[in-house]
Amino acid sequence: MLIAKVRFASPLPQLDKEFDYEVPSELEDVVQVGSSVEVAFGKGGKSKVGYIWALEAQSTHRGNLLPLLNIISNFPALSVQQMALIEAVSDRQAGTAGELIGGATPKRHVRVERNFDESPIPIPNVDFSGYEARLARELVTQNGFYMQATMEGDDNECPNWAKEFVQAALSQYQLGKSTLVVLPDFSDLARFETALELAELKAISFRHSSADTGSTRYLNFLMSMTHVGITYGLRGASFSPSKNLGLILVWDDGDDSHTEQASPYWTSREVLLQRQSLENVKMAISSYSPSSEVLRLIQIQYFGYSQAETPTRKSTITALGDRLDSESFAAISNAIASGKNVLVQIANNGWASGLVCVGCRELRTCPSCSTSIWIDPEGKTRCRSCKIVTALSVCACGKSSTRPSRLGSSAMEQQLRRAFSGGTILLSDGTNRLTKVSGKSLLVVATPGAEPAIEGGFDLVLLADASRMACSPRLRALEQSLGKWANAIALSKSDATIICVGLKGALAERMSRFDFFGAVSEDLAERVELALPPATRVCSITCANKTDLMILESDLKEAIDEDQAKFLNVEGELTLVMDYKYSYGLHLANLLITRTAIISQKSKSKKPGERVFRVNMDDSQVI
Ligand SMILES: [Zn+2]
Numbered sequence: 001m002l003i004a005k006v007r008f009a010s011p012l013p014q015l016d017k018e019f020d021y022e023v024p025s026e027l028e029d030v031v032q033v034g035s036s037v038e039v040a041f042g043k044g045g046k047s048k049v050g051y052i053w054a055l056e057a058q059s060t061h062r063g064n065l066l067p068l069l070n071i072i073s074n075f076p077a078l079s080v081q082q083m084a085l086i087e088a089v090s091d092r093q094a095g096t097a098g099e100l101i102g103g104a105t106p107k108r109h110v111r112v113e114r115n116f117d118e119s120p121i122p123i124p125n126v127d128f129s130g131y132e133a134r135l136a137r138e139l140v141t142q143n144g145f146y147m148q149a150t151m152e153g154d155d156n157e158c159p160n161w162a163k164e165f166v167q168a169a170l171s172q173y174q175l176g177k178s179t180l181v182v183l184p185d186f187s188d189l190a191r192f193e194t195a196l197e198l199a200e201l202k203a204i205s206f207r208h209s210s211a212d213t214g215s216t217r218y219l220n221f222l223m224s225m226t227h228v229g230i231t232y233g234l235r236g237a238s239f240s241p242s243k244n245l246g247l248i249l250v251w252d253d254g255d256d257s258h259t260e261q262a263s264p265y266w267t268s269r270e271v272l273l274q275r276q277s278l279e280n281v282k283m284a285i286s287s288y289s290p291s292s293e294v295l296r297l298i299q300i301q302y303f304g305y306s307q308a309e310t311p312t313r314k315s316t317i318t319a320l321g322d323r324l325d326s327e328s329f330a331a332i333s334n335a336i337a338s339g340k341n342v343l344v345q346i347a348n349n350g351w352a353s354g355l356v357c358v359g360c361r362e363l364r365t366c367p368s369c370s371t372s373i374w375i376d377p378e379g380k381t382r383c384r385s386c387k388i389v390t391a392l393s394v395c396a397c398g399k400s401s402t403r404p405s406r407l408g409s410s411a412m413e414q415q416l417r418r419a420f421s422g423g424t425i426l427l428s429d430g431t432n433r434l435t436k437v438s439g440k441s442l443l444v445v446a447t448p449g450a451e452p453a454i455e456g457g458f459d460l461v462l463l464a465d466a467s468r469m470a471c472s473p474r475l476r477a478l479e480q481s482l483g484k485w486a487n488a489i490a491l492s493k494s495d496a497t498i499i500c501v502g503l504k505g506a507l508a509e510r511m512s513r514f515d516f517f518g519a520v521s522e523d524l525a526e527r528v529e530l531a532l533p534p535a536t537r538v539c540s541i542t543c544a545n546k547t548d549l550m551i552l553e554s555d556l557k558e559a560i561d562e563d564q565a566k567f568l569n570v571e572g573e574l575t576l577v578m579d580y581k582y583s584y585g586l587h588l589a590n591l592l593i594t595r596t597a598i599i600s601q602k603s604k605s606k607k608p609g610e611r612v613f614r615v616n617m618d619d620s621q622v623i
Pocket residue numbers: 357358359360361362395396397398399
């Protein structure tokens with residue numbers, strides 16, 4: 001008798017195991033691992049969709065087994081490699097396999113299956129002369145590699161890194177292997193697609209994107225499952241199938257968009273490092289400014305690396321914290337008067353990134369949750385965590401009027417509009433995003449990540465909030481600022497002028513020669529000395545019920561090895577934070593899964609379909 005071990009796409013910990021079903025004899029020839037199937041489940045035996053995780057001759061289940069009701073498709077819904085990755089990631093992140101299944105397999109479309117052509121695609125005939133091949137060359141001998149992308153080349157829409165990625169992927173294709181490319185956002189996706197089009201490789205490229213229609217997504221999924229080619233997309237594509245995978249490429253791994261904001265809180269880089277080892281393939285990461293995690297991989301000699309040549313741009317550092325001092329003002333005026341284009345990077349969008357009391361100058365906070373407040377692009381006062389604030393209470397000092405502590409991009413746009421009437425002032429931010437601009441005497445105000453591409457590149461880039469971004473009291477503030485500055489600078493001409501506002505000391509010196517590699521290395525060295533991530537990992541556990549959390553804390557205090565993991569003191573009494581060694585990660589994750597499950601069972605605050613504990617094995621926000 002053949003037994004199908006079935007898993008469900010459910011985040012519930014109690015469903016996070018394999019359920020045994022009997023395979024009826026008429027299905028024995030068509031059933032395969034990865035198939036989606038219909039089974040009867042639970043009280044009343046309602047039909048439920050599951051996935052065959054394994055097929056075995058014996059069952060450990062005592063008693064009679066229910067039969068599989070139906071096989072949904074002749075095509076597998078998951079590849080064996082995807083299933084292994086899902087298991088490995090859920091183990092590492094103390095999550096459930098069930099919560100990762102849904103993202104790894106798109107909705108089935110019968111019509112796509114009916115018309116699906118499994119025949120091989122003819123090998124494209126590509127002329128790559130004129131392309132650099134730094135990455136493809138290195139990957140001949142390297143298994144893990146970091147390439148600091150060069151900023152030279154004035155093509156904002158098809159930068160060098162995108163061409164390098166395409167060429168490395170083509171080298172794999174010529175060896176009969178697939179490449180998986182994971183990008184942080186849609187503008188980088190568009191850049192990579194431009195490079196694919198230039199090389200005429202669209203026919204062997206399969207996009208995995210939530211922006212596509214359901215049938216396109218399913219078609220591309222089937223193509224990646226059955227054809228060697230280039231599979232690409234945003235972070236969710238980390239879990240996409242890729243037939244005969246040979247190489248994984250990641251652009252800008254330190255960008256926040258690579259981190260999933262729902263359980264089990266994974267990050268593209270870490271998932272793909274697991275995938276690299278599971279599938280025994282090559283992996284390369286590239287960016288203009290390295291992440292501290294990449295530098296750690298270089299330090300432990302897991303990755304080789306190559307630094308980019310120093311950009312030829314001219315750097316000006318202003319020591320004053322003033323966003324628009326006389327020198328910067330003059331530089332912008334001159335640029336606009338001579339028809340040049342200027343980019344001004346502002347850290348936050350909206351009208352004000354904070355409000356202070358006019359009486360006592362205290363920063364005003366949300367009356368219901370005490371989080372800081374700001375004024376959004378529509379002029380509405382908002383709390384950063386609980387949305388709109390309709391009425392601010394009177395301040396402790398008795399005054400109720402406020403003024404902005406710092407202007408956001410909308411206010412900055414207005415200010416510049418008054419100051420530079422000779423230019424065209426444009427605003428690009430998260431809510432109103434420009435992807436590409438063209439013209440002369442443009443003055444573009446943009447928030448990080450929303451900077452538009454411009455033909456030929458910007459002539460002047462003003463990093464107006466440089467000092468404030470770098471000095472934010474967050475562990476990753478400096479590293480992330482460097483990444484955001486580098487991405488903005490990369491949109492400028494090779495002979496552009498870059499003004500960094502308010503930088504001092506070693507950082508000013510580093511930025512005077514655009515030494516991103518050195519600046520992040522220094523930041524990492526300090527963190528290693530203090531045993532902070534990425535020298536260690538930091539996890540957070542939150543729970544709405546204080547009693548449950550205290551039970552867990554005392555449980556863990558007894559169970560953990562103190563040389564491997566320890567508790568950190570943080571604000572907020574409903575959160576536990578622990579710092580632990582990489583080598584202890586799997587053990588700790590397993591401990592957390594088991595202990596939280598036991599406590600959840602008995603919890604008084606348990607609600608159906610909800611978790612009592614929220615575990616984030618790599619919480620970069622808590623410190
Ligand atoms: Zn006050």
